[in-house]
Amino acid sequence: MGAPSSSRFRRPKAGEDERSPNLFVANCGPAVGVSYEAIGSVFSAFGDVKGIYAADDSGARVIVSYFDEGSAQAAFNSLHSRPCPDLANRFLHIRYSVLEDSPATRHITSSVPVSLVASELNIPGLFLLHDFVSAKEAEELLAAVDSRPWNNLSKRRVQHYGYEFCYDIRNVNTKQCLGELPSFVSSIVERVSSFPNLDDSTSVALDQLTVNEYPPGVGLSPHIDTHSAFEGLIFSLSLAGPCIMEFRRYLEGSWLLNSTPGMNMAVENPDDYSSVLRRAIYLPPRSMLLLSGEARYAWNHYIPHHKIDMVNDTVIRRASRRVSFTFRKGAGFLIRNYTTEHSMTWCKNDQIAVGVGYAQGLETDVQEVVLSSKVRKYDLRSNDVTANETRDFYRTLDHVVLSTPSETIHFMSPTPSPECPVTVDTLDGR
Ligand SMILES: O=C(O)CCC(=O)C(=O)O
Numbered sequence: 001m002g003a004p005s006s007s008r009f010r011r012p013k014a015g016e017d018e019r020s021p022n023l024f025v026a027n028c029g030p031a032v033g034v035s036y037e038a039i040g041s042v043f044s045a046f047g048d049v050k051g052i053y054a055a056d057d058s059g060a061r062v063i064v065s066y067f068d069e070g071s072a073q074a075a076f077n078s079l080h081s082r083p084c085p086d087l088a089n090r091f092l093h094i095r096y097s098v099l100e101d102s103p104a105t106r107h108i109t110s111s112v113p114v115s116l117v118a119s120e121l122n123i124p125g126l127f128l129l130h131d132f133v134s135a136k137e138a139e140e141l142l143a144a145v146d147s148r149p150w151n152n153l154s155k156r157r158v159q160h161y162g163y164e165f166c167y168d169i170r171n172v173n174t175k176q177c178l179g180e181l182p183s184f185v186s187s188i189v190e191r192v193s194s195f196p197n198l199d200d201s202t203s204v205a206l207d208q209l210t211v212n213e214y215p216p217g218v219g220l221s222p223h224i225d226t227h228s229a230f231e232g233l234i235f236s237l238s239l240a241g242p243c244i245m246e247f248r249r250y251l252e253g254s255w256l257l258n259s260t261p262g263m264n265m266a267v268e269n270p271d272d273y274s275s276v277l278r279r280a281i282y283l284p285p286r287s288m289l290l291l292s293g294e295a296r297y298a299w300n301h302y303i304p305h306h307k308i309d310m311v312n313d314t315v316i317r318r319a320s321r322r323v324s325f326t327f328r329k330g331a332g333f334l335i336r337n338y339t340t341e342h343s344m345t346w347c348k349n350d351q352i353a354v355g356v357g358y359a360q361g362l363e364t365d366v367q368e369v370v371l372s373s374k375v376r377k378y379d380l381r382s383n384d385v386t387a388n389e390t391r392d393f394y395r396t397l398d399h400v401v402l403s404t405p406s407e408t409i410h411f412m413s414p415t416p417s418p419e420c421p422v423t424v425d426t427l428d429g430r
């Protein structure tokens with residue numbers, strides 16, 4: 001069963017639960033170890049499947065399209081909100097999917113004006129330096145990575161240095177230090193530490209590098225780099241082709257209306273931008289972007305999947321690949337095993353909780369969340385939270401919450417046990 005683009009379908013809006021022959025299935029797909037063949041075999045038990053499509057580029061959400069509504073309903077009733085033994089025991093979250101009115105119009109209405117300079121975006125902590133490396137240095141950097149092995153993801157290739165980044169848990173693998181950053185980036189790392197927008201007291205000490213190679217038209221889903229994985233400065237050098245990077249910030253209260261199970265929560269919907277601030281910047285080749293402070297912690301960054309970008313009135317074709325070098329410093333904390341489905345229990349609402357977003361393909365674009373229902377409550381999309389505050393929460397961790405834009409919050413105890421195998425590791429073994 002192939003996986004063509006699903007631009008005809010979209011994720012349902014809040015409150016939309018109209019039956020249809022098409023199911024939006026979250027926590028399911030190649031990124032979480034579930035093949036299209038396996039999905040086809042499970043869902044075809046309920047009726048003839050017309051097609052299975054990637055719902056987005058997460059690799060963890062698919063559209064299963066039946067010929068008739070009854071089959072979709074039967075699959076929904078049997079498979080929704082429970083682990084599926086034939087799909088690696090993934091806990092499936094299913095909703096009816098809706099046909100897109102007009103993908104072409106949606107693209108136009110969803111675009112935002114693109115700035116050439118960071119100051120116009122008015123996002124504290126966001127800086128862009130043009131011509132950070134010379135054309136010759138750019139060539140040398142590209143040649144260096146091209147002579148090393150790439151890892152293939154579904155739509156792009158990556159290389160990791162310092163620490164490996166695990167896409168399934170959106171965290172660094174602290175158990176596997178890959179060594180120092182390679183010598184071909186030494187002069188860049190040195191130059192970064194005297195980035196003009198950093199004050200003298202800021203320690204940079206970057207120790208992790210991810211190189212991303214995006215073919216023309218390939219982008220990156222909206223995300224905030226995992227708070228617990230990386231410290232507060234993220235530098236990204238653009239090489240080869242350009243791209244547009246969009247920033248999104250969710251307005252106060254628009255995402256987590258409350259943390260009471262069973263009550264309605266606002267559902268993030270890519271088609272509804274009314275509660276989201278959006279800004280976009282053009283990243284030319286050889287420019288260096290710095291995300292710090294609010295830009296790093298409170299705003300999602302996102303590279304739209306376009307082959308053609310409009311920058312002011314100019315059409316910019318993404319003719320070549322774009323290669324980015326993203327430099328970060330590992331924060332030294334890793335939560336592992338946190339989404340073992342059977343360890344989920346309902347929220348009791350009386351604990352300090354630490355949330356980890358991007359929870360292995362749960363139906364969520366939610367970023368990392370730190371909640372404390374009695375002491376303090378953070379929504380990292382709308383509050384400014386410093387790295388230290390986040391780390392303090394990790395130190396006092398006694399529960400983990402996975403917040404999704406559906407109406408539930410899942411809490412798990414971090415105490416290792418067969419039922420709740422969640423542990424917290426630190427880089428230095430504490
Ligand atoms: O390609 C880029 O510039 C950004 C990459 C990124 O956001 C990430 O790896 O988290």
Ligand SMILES: [Fe+2]
Nearest residue numbers: 223224225301
């Ligand atoms: Fe990122």
